[in-house]
Amino acid sequence: MNPSTTMNVPKIHGCNCLQPLISHISKNVKPTSPTLYLKSKLCHISSATNLYPYAQFSTFRTDPKLKNVRVSEIGAPLWIQNDENEGENTLYSEDLTMNGNVYQKTLRLVECSMFAALGGLVYILSSSLAIENYFGCFFALPIVFSSMRWDIVAGRKTMVATATLLLVLAGPIKAITYLLMHGFLGLAMGSLWRSKTSWGVSIFVSAIVRAAGALGYVVMYSFLIRENILALITINIHASATFILSSLGFLAIPSMDVIYSIFGTLLLINCCFFVFLLHLLYALFFSRLGMKESLRLPKWFAKAI
Template identity: 80%
Template sequence: MLASTTMNILKFYGCYRLQPRNTHFSQNIHPISSTTYCKSDLCILSSASTISSCPRFSPSRTGRKMRNVKVSEMGAPLWTQKDDEEENMRSSDDLTMNGDVYQKTLRLVECSMFAALGGLVYILSSSLAIENYFGCFFALPIVFSSMRWDVVAGRKTMVATATLLLVLAGPIKAITYLLMHGFLGLAMGSLWRSKTSWSVSILVSALVRAVGAVGYVLMYSFLIRENILALITINIHASATFILSSLGFLAIPSMNVIYTIFGTLLLLNCCFFVFLLHLLYALFFSRLGMKASLRLPKWFAKAI
């Protein structure tokens, strides 16, 4: 009676408890509720009602779901051995004599060497008071860098030289170098790089030199608290008045005439200086084998 009642209860829940074969091990196993194995693969269905209550999987529905599933395609790899080989070949090509990396490194090294050489020569000349004798060579590194590479290299050489002088000799020496030699060398290098005629190059370079000379005078006037430019014009006025009076003229020149005379003399001085620089630098570059990159006058090309 009890056994039949237990079976009816198990039938009501739709499963029954599994009994282990060995009763010796079953004593050590904790009792498990009948609902643990209910509606699972381990359950034994006992009635048709229980079978109908379990979920059924329709093959058509499963196939429809499987058709909606899409498998992602395998993309191309981000890195391959071929890419690594191409990168190695590209890096090896850049390190050759005509490679981009090699040329940039060579330009940087040459600009640094020219800047160091120009700054050292300028400091030694100023310290030994022989600046007037070597003043024609101070703009040479900038012009050479511009002719050897480009205008950007010449500008970098000028800036590096001025920075070196600023650190070693102070701001006065650095500004003096820029006004008297730096901007002149950059102007000459730019004009020669573009193969401008000597007449235009000499005129423009002379104007740059004249403006630098006026700036140099104004800078030292500010430093010593004295108007050097006014002293120069007063001396010119006195000299002109003395010359006119010695010639029998009693006229006194005005200050506008004095300023015109001063500007003309300054421009002539700068033109002669720049013309000598053109001759010297053209001869120097021709001896170095850079004659083809220069635009020389016919009389000078025949002379050399």
């Protein structure tokens, strides 16, 4: 074998220890494994040339003070992260923080869903147990709370989700009744409170919304039972007014326009008192939750609480 050929043979660490055993095996036994056969041939070549009586190579030792050791300076890295990927990962990590956009949207969706489920469950239980009149003041609270906590869009989503839940669980009558008597009222109050409107305007507008919902409720049930409930109410008011006037010595009979005016005034006064009580109750509730700064309270009420 030429010297040029022997110069290309690699040095194998530990071959001086395994050389007699492998040479003996290569002479007597035919190796069955390709790896073992290759090792035996390499050791046989190195022993035949006698250029390296002891197959050695320099061991790689590192300074214990060095923490990072570079194996090769020529090899290219297996994976390179681009600047665009770094920017996208940074944006994703920022969105998942407490103040991130994705986290806030997810939290708003979860809270609106929980408030809608709570409002629908309480309304169904109250209707089933015939205690709706006792808990009627709390049905609009989830919608107002969502509007004050997030925005008007969140309050509207809570109202729609509650109505959809009632539509699936209790039917369309319960869903429409909830919207007319409590849903639109809660949305109006939440919108006005969110924009920090004065209590006078808020009570008046909310009372009109409540009165319109009550009229719609009467019309709906009049259609369902095939009876004009509004006409029965006005007839009773007409009879009561005629009796009162005759008892006072007046022989006048009020017209139907006067009766409708009396009916509308009484309905609006009733709704104003109801909405005023809701303002007091909800303002006290939000103040105890630490949301007093986001409310525009009258001076007398702010001093009272």
